[in-house]
Amino acid sequence: MKVGIIGIGHGKFGNRSDATVQELAFEPFKEAIENANNLRREDIDALIVGSVPEYHMQRSLPGVVAEYVGMNPKSTWLTEAACASGSAAIRTAYMSIKSGMHDIVAVIGVQKMRELSTEEILALMGRVGDVQWESIFGTTFPGYYALYAKRHMYEFGTTKEQMALVAVKNHFYGAMNPYAFFQKEVTKERVLGSDDVASPVNVFDCCANADGAACVILTNEKLAKKFNDTPIWFEGLGSASAQMSLLRRPNLVEIPSAIEAAKQAYSQAKVKPSDISVADVHDCFTIAEIMAYENLGFCDKGKGGKFIEEKQSYIGGQTPVNVDGGLKAKGHPVGATGVSMTTEIVKQLRGEAGKRQVSGAEIGLTHNVGGIGQYTFVNILKR
Amino acid sequence: MPFKYFGKINFTPYTKVDKFSDYLQKGKLMGTKCKICGELYFPPRADCLKCMSDTFQWIEFSGRGKLHSFTKIYAAPKGFEDIAPYTLGVVDLEEGGRLISWIGDIPENDLKINMKVKVVPRMFEEIPEIKLYYTIEKQ
Numbered sequence: 001m002k003v004g005i006i007g008i009g010h011g012k013f014g015n016r017s018d019a020t021v022q023e024l025a026f027e028p029f030k031e032a033i034e035n036a037n038n039l040r041r042e043d044i045d046a047l048i049v050g051s052v053p054e055y056h057m058q059r060s061l062p063g064v065v066a067e068y069v070g071m072n073p074k075s076t077w078l079t080e081a082a083c084a085s086g087s088a089a090i091r092t093a094y095m096s097i098k099s100g101m102h103d104i105v106a107v108i109g110v111q112k113m114r115e116l117s118t119e120e121i122l123a124l125m126g127r128v129g130d131v132q133w134e135s136i137f138g139t140t141f142p143g144y145y146a147l148y149a150k151r152h153m154y155e156f157g158t159t160k161e162q163m164a165l166v167a168v169k170n171h172f173y174g175a176m177n178p179y180a181f182f183q184k185e186v187t188k189e190r191v192l193g194s195d196d197v198a199s200p201v202n203v204f205d206c207c208a209n210a211d212g213a214a215c216v217i218l219t220n221e222k223l224a225k226k227f228n229d230t231p232i233w234f235e236g237l238g239s240a241s242a243q244m245s246l247l248r249r250p251n252l253v254e255i256p257s258a259i260e261a262a263k264q265a266y267s268q269a270k271v272k273p274s275d276i277s278v279a280d281v282h283d284c285f286t287i288a289e290i291m292a293y294e295n296l297g298f299c300d301k302g303k304g305g306k307f308i309e310e311k312q313s314y315i316g317g318q319t320p321v322n323v324d325g326g327l328k329a330k331g332h333p334v335g336a337t338g339v340s341m342t343t344e345i346v347k348q349l350r351g352e353a354g355k356r357q358v359s360g361a362e363i364g365l366t367h368n369v370g371g372i373g374q375y376t377f378v379n380i381l382k383r
Numbered sequence: 384m385p386f387k388y389f390g391k392i393n394f395t396p397y398t399k400v401d402k403f404s405d406y407l408q409k410g411k412l413m414g415t416k417c418k419i420c421g422e423l424y425f426p427p428r429a430d431c432l433k434c435m436s437d438t439f440q441w442i443e444f445s446g447r448g449k450l451h452s453f454t455k456i457y458a459a460p461k462g463f464e465d466i467a468p469y470t471l472g473v474v475d476l477e478e479g480g481r482l483i484s485w486i487g488d489i490p491e492n493d494l495k496i497n498m499k500v501k502v503v504p505r506m507f508e509e510i511p512e513i514k515l516y517y518t519i520e521k522q
């Protein structure tokens with residue numbers, strides 16, 4: 001039996017010092033229920049929260065979220081896979097329904113990253129790699145992707161200009177997305193002239209920490225039509241892991257977990273990369289989107305830079321990518337990101353993306369990477 | 384010298400491979416070798432990834448290798464602000480395995496991927512709590 005999405009909701013991403021984490025969670029949850037036809041909150045059997053707990057002052061997040069959104073005494077729990085926690089929650093929801101354990105499951109991806117001080121966030125981020133052999137030298141999250149970028153440049157001739165073009169594209173679309181943190185276009189020159197973070201990564205090559213929440217409601221094939229005329233179906237779900245330590249990765253030019261997860265998703269959905277109408281990929285850094293093109297098979301290995309240069313990831317190109325602005329323009333509330341990507345693909349497949357609509361979109365893909373590729377989830381959705 | 388002295392800030396004072404820091408203090412860069420299947424490890428591992436054996440021996444690494452990638456960190460995490468900006472390199476070691484560390488005395492313009500380098504054990508001698516580390520130098 002197929003599993004599909006019947007309701008979606010998306011809160012405003014950005015600096016949300018106006019709300020607590022549970023208040024953020026409430027916004028897309030309410031919207032997702034209203035987005036489905038005649039769905040009542042009581043119909044939902046379980047609530048899965050995707051989030052990274054370390055960022056919040058509140059401990060044990062599902063407890064406070066379930067209470068605030070009014071899901072007690074229904075089942076609730078947390079899934080965590082760093083920046084891919086939202087997609088991990090969706091995968092858990094899919095399994096819950098597929099197994100017959102639950103009929104209707106809500107997934108809320110939520111994160112409030114600006115609750116902690118900058119020093120605390122930097123300290124947390126400094127420990128994103130292997131703490132025994134790497135973090136002791138002051139490695140950082142952008143630093144890891146910088147090491148990837150440098151090697152990618154060396155092996156394939158990828159340039160800083162090509163990386164900058166990813167930011168230009170994502171801000172171009174982000175300017176049309178009312179939920180995005182940054183709704184402004186940027187020029188290539190502005191990106192290249194922005195401050196150094198970890199060479200060759202500049203500030204404008206990085207996504208921003210943000211607060212935000214998104215929600216999707218899933219159900220089985222039997223019930224879906226009752227709540228939505230156009231349910232969007234999960235056709236392939238890939239999930240894989242890779243070494244925590246960069247020192248044990250086979251190379252520094254690709255994310256092995258992404259390649260493996262994509263392979264699983266394509267094979268389960270019985271589609272090819274060229275069949276994908278629209279994709280939302282994990283552009284935590286501009287080099288990450290370039291590697292995503294390659295790892296997902298949108299272009300050959302090493303040709304990711306060329307792919308953006310030729311505008312193949314714009315609407316009208318071969319495979320439109322991140323036409324919601326990506327993490328780059330939307331901001332990256334880590335637990336919410338995978339769910340946010342999924343809501344965008346649902347909108348695209350329903351034909352509800354407005355100015356950013358990819359016309360005739362039939363098959364969509366999400367690619368959500370946790371950490372520096374320790375976890376990757378790739379989902380393929382169909383109308 | 385206890386493993387807690389390895390690194391500018393050490394997050395893992397307790398480990399089955401804590402002898403690493405004793406050797407480093409004596410100027411030796413040590414990896415591990417699985418006693419059953421012979422697999423070499425750097426960073427050291429107490430338990431073999433390949434055959435799951437939990438018996439290992441220490442093997443001295445030459446420190447020679449090639450620079451795999453590098454980056455200059457401008458935005459440093461907590462505890463490293465005082466040394467920023469600093470350049471990190473990833474080295475593919477001659478015997479196998481990889482490490483990450485600070486680039487030592489190599490001028491920025493001389494840094495090239497694939498250049499021959501040597502990893503040199505060091506101490507923060509100027510700090511009362513002596514800390515152990517290693518740097519990447521020209522071969």
Ligand SMILES: [Zn+2]
Pocket residue numbers: 417418419420421422431432433434435436
């Ligand atoms: Zn072995």
